[in-house]
Amino acid sequence: MKPPTGQVTFLFTDVQGSSALWEEFPDSMAQALAVHDQRMQAAVDEHLGYVFTTAGDSYAVAFGEAADALSAAISAQERFQEAAPGPEILVRMGIHTGTTYERDGDYFGPVVNRCARLMSTGHGGQILVSGTTAKLLDVDAGPPTGLLDLGEHRLKDLSQPERIFQVTHPSLGERFAPLKTIDASLSNLPIQLTSFVGREREMSEAGSLIHDSRLVTLVGPGGAGKTRLALQLAADAIDDLTGGVTLVELAPANDPDLIAELIATRLGASTSSSTSLIESVVAKIGDQQMLLLLDNCEHLVEHVAPLVLPLLSACPNLKILATSQSPLGVPGEAVYRVPSLGVPDADVAVDDAARFDAVTLFAERARLAQPAFELTPDNVASVVEICRQLDGIPLALELAAARVAILSPVAIAERLGERFRLLAGGPRTADARHQTLQATIEWSHDLLSETEQILLRRCSVFVGTFSFDAVEAVCSGDGIDLYDTLDLVAALVDKSLINVDHENDTSRYRMLESVRDFASAQLEMAGETSGRTRAHADFFARHAEELQRTYRGGDLVSALRGVRTDADNFRAALEFALTNDQLEPAGRILGGIGYLWYVDGLFREGVDWCERFFALNPDLEPSLMASALHSYGTLVGSWAGAAAGAEVLEREVVLRRELDDPLRLAGALNNLGTAYGDIGLQEKGNGALLEAVDLFRAAGTPPTPPLTSLAWAQMNDGNYERGLYYCREAVDEAAAAQIPYGLALAASAIGQCLTHMGELVEARRHLEEGRAGYDELGVTPGVQDADLMLALIDRDEGNPSEAAARLARFLEQPDVHWFHEGKLWAVQVAASLVDDSATSAELIGAVGAHYASDERPQPAWVLADLAETTSQLEGRLGGAHFETLRATGAQGDQKRVIDLATQALEAMVR
DSSP, X not given: OOOOOSEEEEEEEEETTHHHHXXXXXXXXXXXXXHHHHHHHHHHHHTTOEEEEEETTEEEEEESSHHHHHHHHHHHHHHHTSOOSSSOOOEEEEEEEEEOEEXXXXXXXXXXXXXXXXXXXXXXXXXXXXXXXXXTOOOTTOSSOEEEEEEEEBOTTOOSOEEEEEEEOTTSOOOOOOOOOBOGGGBOOOOOSSOOOOOHHHHHHHHHHHHHOSEEEEEOOTTSSHHHHHHHHHHHHGGGOTTOEEEEEOTTOOSTTHHHHHHHHXXXXXXXXXXXXXXXXXXXXXXXXXXXXXXXXXXXXXXXXXXXXXXXXXXXTEEEEEEESSOOOXXXXXXXXXXXXXXXXXXXXXXXHTTSHHHHHHHHHHHHHOTTOOOOTTTHHHHHHHHHHTTTOHHHHHXXXXXXXXXXXXXXXXXXHHHHHHTTTSOTTSOHHXXXXXXXXXXHHHTSOHHHHHHHHHHTTOOSOBOHHHHHHHHOSSSOOGGGHHHHHHHHHHTTSSEEEEETTEEEEEOOHHHHHHHHHHHHHTTOHHHXXXXXXXXXXXXXXXXXXXXXXXXXXXXXXXHHHTHHHHHHHHHHHHHTTOHHHHHHHHHHHHHHHHHTTOHHHHHHHHHHHHHTOOOOOHHHHHHHHHHHHHHHHHHTOHHHHHHHHHHHHHHHHHHTOHHHHHHHHHHHHHHHHHTTOHHHHHHHHHHHHHHHHHTTOOOHHHHHHHHHHHHHTTOHHHHHHHHHHHHHHHHHHTOXXXXXXXXXXXHHHHHHTTOHHHHHHHHHHHHHHHHHHTOHHHHHHHHHHHHHHHHHTTOHHHHHHHXXXXXXXXXXXXXXXXXXXXXXXXXXXXXXXXXHHHHHHHHHHHHHHOSSOOOHHHHHHHXXXXXXXXXXXXXXXXXXXXXHHHTSOHHHHHHHHHHHHHHHHO
16 A cells, blocks of 8 residues: 555554563564564554554554554554463554655654654553544544543653553553653753754664763764753663753853852752762762763863762762763763764755755754745755755754745755855864854854844853843944844844743743854954953843842842843853952842842852952942842851851941941841841840831831841740740731731741740641742742741651651752751751661761851750750660760761761651
């Protein structure tokens, strides 16, 4: 029969575990597969199927109608259940429908690949149907055939999630293991909006290296497709990795010191002031079977390499896959040089040309720009010429294919040829493939108008994604009219030199790294680098101040979203400002978003930036200096040292009094009063807080922050009744003004007071209310604080397993608690729960030693709880034995004690 065309339904089948069956039954497997083939072919023939590929025990069949494909699949499964010689054979099947491209009896394109991916997620005896095909099937009339909705799943092609259905029928099994799709909890691999084309040889070769080696680096020039290949390799490997895959994108990291922080952040590794980031990462990975994908290492090779070795040495089951323009140079590294896509010889026929990956990629991307595009005898020579001249480099091909919207392949090939001749005289020492990519990007650049070229090079100052407002502010003027910016950005998006992402009803723009590098060089040649990077810093200084006004106006959610979205650009602006003695924009950024770093738990990074800034002895106008001091004092006081924080905040208070700024003075006094209390100066602290209350009220602003701080101060001293009084006053003020953050803060504080007073039912209600408020706002430190108190309630209500589970989750999360002792407090509570008294004694010894070295007096509840747990352990172990174990624990560092507590808690939960 003729192969169906147009909309085709595909049936893919595969014998489950065939390799193992061949190993176990080498003598009878051949006969079993022969019977399998006969039965499969009979079912296909009976329902008008066209077999276009068989490979080993796999079948790929095309049908003109979806119903025929379904009937053939059920018929085949029924036949496979009949008695047969040899081992039992179980076959998994997948059915998917779409418009594809048939050439010489074979099929190509994303639809075919998607069907293969769908089939591979299933199990022997199972028939899976895509959502697309399900819409074409009439199975609503009732038994015997039905479709069971298994929900949306991400397939390993990393494209958009697919709704998958399982065929139900009396002759089929009903219960199967979970689908082998990408679990979001095991991967942060991004969804890909375009298909993965070809690369079968590279997938096989590099996949074998990943299987056999612990460190594999994909090496090649920019635009060679390293990242896309790495993502697909990682997706294919995920079934064998119980710890999953974590992608760390290093392209935005210009500061080598940020590498470890980015890895820790992506892994969700807990950090502390006494533990290095690498130690935290090692602790997080442990002995998990995990793949860490480090993307775009080329600009940081000498700094990435020293991090890789300790990770591989300390984590026995970790594998690392890296992409870079050069090897990392680490012992044991397996280097795989990513080749260009295969290109055909000239004067080749359409069917032969279409079998080459470079031509397939160009054709598929051309259809995105011009849906009517087809590879024909009239254009195949030009398409092949484009692929050959671009040396099959994926980025170059995609840029060229985008031009199909406005130019024919003939016109593209003609222009491309002219540009390559122009660039033929480049340095002989330069890498040839890099010259080719440079020529491709320069050719695309030359297609732009003069103003488009100006905008493109100016956009290179942005790191990561950026907003249209940023483009207008940073890139307009001196040749670009402000009102022309929108059309220019649209033109660059259309020409694939700027990409646009739509999220949360907003548009964010980004440049491919190779394009950005090229544009940055153009900016330098135009003599505009200094001016535009200063404009970039000025814009993000203004943006920081806008975010400050946003959260002061009550919209903390939007402000936090803003600082997170533009984190890379804020870092770039600060780096430029601090290295070029531009302290005024640096101070504005720090003053504007320092508090947002605080509520987002980014204490370490905030303190680092502030320390670099103040080490330069900035001489700023008083209000700006006061804002920067406020950020520094708040961050350093919470994370690094209350005494240091108090000293900085005292300087701010002096400036605020001189500026006669009562509202900002109130904020400074609130934080200073808290810092005083944290170092035991309660009288001075209460005085500052009471003055802050008066100033807030005089300014017509609810004094929720200082009232809550007064409550904390009383709680820390064990005066819970007095603390509760201030808490309720704070709630009343926040409720009257409808301040979500104030309500969450006060509700959580009330819950803590009631917890320590033994009123556990009411305490839980208030804590859960506060936690929900923090969670809705995105204030992670507050969520962690509430969780710690809820664990105390679980314990005191006689639910040790629930308390243990909550504490284990707390300890495994990034360390963003309001106070750096937060995890130690959790360890202390864990010691009161753990069944093994010896372990508990070591934990108590460790936290006690840390408390003794801490300048901050511990809260009353911590000391009371510590004394109670110590007394119980002394009774169970005996005084001498307890002291020995406590002394042993006191010698351990914070990482070890957290690991010990986490392991003990997890053992309780299992």
